[in-house]
Amino acid sequence: MPGDEDLTMRKIVLMGRSESGKTTLQQALKGEKIRYHKTQYVNNFDMVIDTPGEYAQTKGLGHALALYSYEADVVGLLIAATEPYSLFPPCITCMANREVIGIITKIDEPHANIARARHWLELTGCRKIFPICSKTGEGIAELIEYLREDGDIIPWLDEKEAETNKNLA
Numbered sequence: 001m002p003g004d005e006d007l008t009m010r011k012i013v014l015m016g017r018s019e020s021g022k023t024t025l026q027q028a029l030k031g032e033k034i035r036y037h038k039t040q041y042v043n044n045f046d047m048v049i050d051t052p053g054e055y056a057q058t059k060g061l062g063h064a065l066a067l068y069s070y071e072a073d074v075v076g077l078l079i080a081a082t083e084p085y086s087l088f089p090p091c092i093t094c095m096a097n098r099e100v101i102g103i104i105t106k107i108d109e110p111h112a113n114i115a116r117a118r119h120w121l122e123l124t125g126c127r128k129i130f131p132i133c134s135k136t137g138e139g140i141a142e143l144i145e146y147l148r149e150d151g152d153i154i155p156w157l158d159e160k161e162a163e164t165n166k167n168l169a
């Protein structure tokens, strides 16, 4: 198993209201077995920074965005496809000195409204938007591909795939 030094993907900070699926997405991105735990502090490890939902739910969002974007290469704003309203103010992306992308979670839910969540994320200023489901893994590969830079080694990739890539090189 390669060590941490091989983790060279662009670092993303995840922000969104409580229950929007940040921790579950972090686990899906890292290929971890999904388990539930409430986030009470900022988990900053590897290439994903997970923040508590409370950051997005207070008027301090802009400041939190500005602060944590310095720690990351990309900021991910999450909205679940089931959320009844958006907490993000319009044009908030200008607060971050980094690329800001939108992530629509829970697209597998029966009452998911992907178009509505997309519209809200567009209003924040996000240009690139990824619909995902952390439970089935839908859209996760596209997000990883976006975060990955040429020549990166993803340690948790299927060994067979890694072998194939090696043979092709």
Ligand SMILES: Nc1nc2c(ncn2[C@@H]2O[C@H](COP(=O)(O)OP(=O)(O)OP(=O)(O)O)[C@@H](O)[C@H]2O)c(=O)[nH]1
Pocket (backbone or CB within 6 Å): 016, 017, 018, 019, 020, 021, 022, 023, 024, 025, 036, 037, 038, 039, 040, 051, 052, 053, 054, 105, 106, 107, 108, 109, 132, 133, 134, 135
């Ligand atoms: N159906 C479905 N449920 C999801 C998905 N992602 C997360 N969930 C569920 O949503 C709930 C909240 O997920 P978390 O990842 O803990 O949410 P969070 O944004 O980290 O919440 P805080 O830590 O409170 O800020 C959990 O019950 C997850 O199992 C998804 O893509 N689809």
Ligand SMILES: [Mg+2]
Pocket (backbone or CB within 6 Å): 022, 023, 024, 037, 038, 039, 050, 051, 052, 053
């Ligand atoms: Mg969490």
